[in-house]
Amino acid sequence: MKRMWTIARVELTRFLRDRSNLFFVFVFPLLLVLLIGAQFGGGGGVQVGAVAPDDVPAERLLERIEDAGGIAIVEVEDEERLRDEVSRGVLSAGVVLPDDYGARVEAVEPTEVAFIGRPDSTAASVRAVVSAAVAQQRQAGQAAALAEDQVEGGGDRAALRTLALDLQAQLDGVTVRAETVGTDELGEEFAGLGQFDLGASSQLFLFTFLTSLASSAALIQLREYGVAHRMLASPTPMRQIVGGLTAGRLLVALVQALYIVVATVMLFQVDWGDPLATGVVILLFSLVSAAAGMLIGAAMRNDNQASGVGVGLGIGLAALGGSMVPLELFPDGVRLVSRLTPHAWANEAMAEIVRRDAGLGDVIPQVLALGGFAVVLLVLGTFTLQRTLAR
Amino acid sequence: MTQVLRCEGLRKAFGDLQAVEDISFTIDRGETYGLLGPNGAGKTTSISMVAGLLHPDAGEIVVAGERMHPRATTAKAAVGLVPQEVAIYPDLSARENLRFFGRLYALRQRQLDARVDAILEVIGLSDRGDDRAGEYSGGMKRRLNIGIGLLHEPQLLILDEPTVGVDPQSRNAILESVEALATDGLAVLYTTHYMEEAERLCDRIAIVDKGRVAAEGTRRELVATIGEQDLVRLDVAGDAPQAAVALRQLHDLGSVDVEDHAVVCLLHGAAQRLPTLLGAVAEVGVSVTGVEVREPDLEDVFLHLTGAALRD
Numbered sequence: 001m002k003r004m005w006t007i008a009r010v011e012l013t014r015f016l017r018d019r020s021n022l023f024f025v026f027v028f029p030l031l032l033v034l035l036i037g038a039q040f041g042g043g044g045g046v047q048v049g050a051v052a053p054d055d056v057p058a059e060r061l062l063e064r065i066e067d068a069g070g071i072a073i074v075e076v077e078d079e080e081r082l083r084d085e086v087s088r089g090v091l092s093a094g095v096v097l098p099d100d101y102g103a104r105v106e107a108v109e110p111t112e113v114a115f116i117g118r119p120d121s122t123a124a125s126v127r128a129v130v131s132a133a134v135a136q137q138r139q140a141g142q143a144a145a146l147a148e149d150q151v152e153g154g155g156d157r158a159a160l161r162t163l164a165l166d167l168q169a170q171l172d173g174v175t176v177r178a179e180t181v182g183t184d185e186l187g188e189e190f191a192g193l194g195q196f197d198l199g200a201s202s203q204l205f206l207f208t209f210l211t212s213l214a215s216s217a218a219l220i221q222l223r224e225y226g227v228a229h230r231m232l233a234s235p236t237p238m239r240q241i242v243g244g245l246t247a248g249r250l251l252v253a254l255v256q257a258l259y260i261v262v263a264t265v266m267l268f269q270v271d272w273g274d275p276l277a278t279g280v281v282i283l284l285f286s287l288v289s290a291a292a293g294m295l296i297g298a299a300m301r302n303d304n305q306a307s308g309v310g311v312g313l314g315i316g317l318a319a320l321g322g323s324m325v326p327l328e329l330f331p332d333g334v335r336l337v338s339r340l341t342p343h344a345w346a347n348e349a350m351a352e353i354v355r356r357d358a359g360l361g362d363v364i365p366q367v368l369a370l371g372g373f374a375v376v377l378l379v380l381g382t383f384t385l386q387r388t389l390a391r
Numbered sequence: 392m393t394q395v396l397r398c399e400g401l402r403k404a405f406g407d408l409q410a411v412e413d414i415s416f417t418i419d420r421g422e423t424y425g426l427l428g429p430n431g432a433g434k435t436t437s438i439s440m441v442a443g444l445l446h447p448d449a450g451e452i453v454v455a456g457e458r459m460h461p462r463a464t465t466a467k468a469a470v471g472l473v474p475q476e477v478a479i480y481p482d483l484s485a486r487e488n489l490r491f492f493g494r495l496y497a498l499r500q501r502q503l504d505a506r507v508d509a510i511l512e513v514i515g516l517s518d519r520g521d522d523r524a525g526e527y528s529g530g531m532k533r534r535l536n537i538g539i540g541l542l543h544e545p546q547l548l549i550l551d552e553p554t555v556g557v558d559p560q561s562r563n564a565i566l567e568s569v570e571a572l573a574t575d576g577l578a579v580l581y582t583t584h585y586m587e588e589a590e591r592l593c594d595r596i597a598i599v600d601k602g603r604v605a606a607e608g609t610r611r612e613l614v615a616t617i618g619e620q621d622l623v624r625l626d627v628a629g630d631a632p633q634a635a636v637a638l639r640q641l642h643d644l645g646s647v648d649v650e651d652h653a654v655v656c657l658l659h660g661a662a663q664r665l666p667t668l669l670g671a672v673a674e675v676g677v678s679v680t681g682v683e684v685r686e687p688d689l690e691d692v693f694l695h696l697t698g699a700a701l702r703d
Binding site for chain 1: 442
């Protein structure tokens with residue numbers, strides 16, 4: 001075991017010392033998470049879309065909503081687009097003000113503000129903020145009308161009170177009509193996701209696999225340098241050498257995966273769900289990646305070939321497995337084919353864990369599928385590597 | 392003398408290619424044994440079997456009393472291998488490389504620390520021990536390559552063409568180190584296709600050709616296989632093979648071989664017979680542009696035994 005660990009540790013050291021890895025392993029994944037997060041959820045904080053007329057009361061209402069803190073108003077062209085964006089999670093919620101909103105508010109006539117949200121806690125919070133802003137504006141309008149009447153009537157205190165009660169009875173004021181969207185299948189799939197959650201897990205699988213395959217060139221260098229023969233000439237048994245190299249590949253994959261987890265939690269507050277379930281999925285996926293890397297490293301003749309095949313396969317399988325475009329957007333046929341990739345199973349598992357608060361017990365089929373990939377690739381990888389080293 | 396290595400009837404084929412046909416030899420403690428032969432003669436295949444990297448198709452290898460085969464951990468622990476290529480991690484320092492391979496030989500921490508320091512001293516890399524090996528010169532890498540082979544204090548050190556691609560200064564340093572190692576009691580198996588290295592270092596030499604030991608012995612014994620003959624080299628302008636045919640018709644010539652634009656003969660009493668040789672060549676219309684008469688060396692022995700030059 002000691003000698004296996006020695007070999008694994010050296011493999012990891014070599015990976016970490018390779019300066020060409022710095023960008024693609026440590027910077028690029030986070031840039032992509034940021035990019036996908038920006039596309040998926042816009043800028044930081046809660047974004048609320050607004051379809052509103054160009055008048056002062058509407059403008060003031062929207063300012064009140066923004067002033068509540070943590071909310072950014074994004075103007076949207078029409079209600080249909082607003083519904084779509086809220087439904088897809090691009091916007092956290094939306095408000096629709098009628099075209100005559102300003103005139104009605106000034107005339108202290110009843111009117112209605114439509115609130116559109118998804119069935120999640122963010123939408124509920126935004127709705128409360130919108131209701132409060134509307135109530136404030138209504139009270140201001142009522143107070144203004146009351147003052148106006150008092151000045152014109154010049155009445156006493158009792159008359160003023162009567163007038164106020166009378167006005168309140170007349171006016172329903174502005175009411176908030178709430179409507180929940182995103183109850184369609186696609187909307188439900190992405191409900192509950194933070195801005196960077198989707199990008200973080202999909203990029204984790206993309207980069208863990210890609211890095212494992214691309215860094216498999218290290219196994220070819222072992223043969224090219226003659227280090228492999230030197231290891232075999234030592235009293236360290238072949239099974240320990242292969243075990244050490246396998247463990248080294250696994251460490252590389254785990255470093256890549258854990259780096260993305262830690263960095264996205266710290267930088268983007270990504271929610272990775274249940275630690276046990278996520279941990280098992282990531283461990284199994286790292287094992288699959290390590291074994292695939294070993295297979296490539298053992299089967300290819302030179303490191304250029306390994307890097308080329310590794311990058312091609314890594315990107316191709318990630319695309320097919322839903323790490324570039326969510327699986328939910330795939331046509332049925334393609335989604336069926338995507339099951340041939342470990343990425344699809346891992347992305348499915350993370351969708352359950354992050355979006356629906358699933359635990360390990362809820363992702364057993366995905367865990368078993370990943371375990372199957374791992375076993376098959378490990379058997380093939382170790383067998384091929386053993387044969388290649390012994391040549 | 393204690394026998395450290397015994398190889399008996401080794402054979403190894405790769406598909407249709409019979410790389411090693413029949414090789415047998417022994418090496419004693421403190422002895423440097425050379426396998427001399429051209430590229431493709433079967434030297435590297437032989438030492439791969441001795442190092443336990445390849446399983447022979449037939450024959451037996453015993454190192455320090457233990458049978459050697461790819462799973463023989465005890466026998467492998469007695470062998471230090473210095474491969475032909477510089478088998479090091481260029482992205483690790485010399486110290487890290489030594490530590491890594493030391494652990495593969497199961498050296499304990501305290502022993503490992505001491506040996507690493509000692510080897511760095513021996514190979515002259517103490518002051519550069521923490522620099523990455525990839526930044527070293529070719530000679531420094533070669534020295535590290537040898538140092539790794541010595542780290543675990545083996546009984547048998549296998550050096551496979553350790554001076555290939557090395558500058559003259561580093562080459563000389565390597566040869567001096569090997570001489571010192573043998574003096575310290577280490578058995579050394581040295582493969583080379585440089586005749587002068589074999590002559591300088593090796594107590595005994597096996598001339599290997601086409602997977603077989605063509606001749607074995609000390610330098611003196613090998614040269615004696617030619618007999619007390621002189622070597623005559625005639626540089627010719629014209630048809631060298633035709634000149635060789637003419638010379639072969641003369642009596643008492645040990646051998647006549649063609650080397651590029653020269654004919655090389657072995658014969659007794661070269662000084663007296665030289666006019667006869669020159670006359671025979673002139674008769675077939677080939678003119679002689681240079682004549683050399685000297686004692687034969689290992690190169691000549693090889694040529695005599697195999698009909699080809701060492702560097703062919």
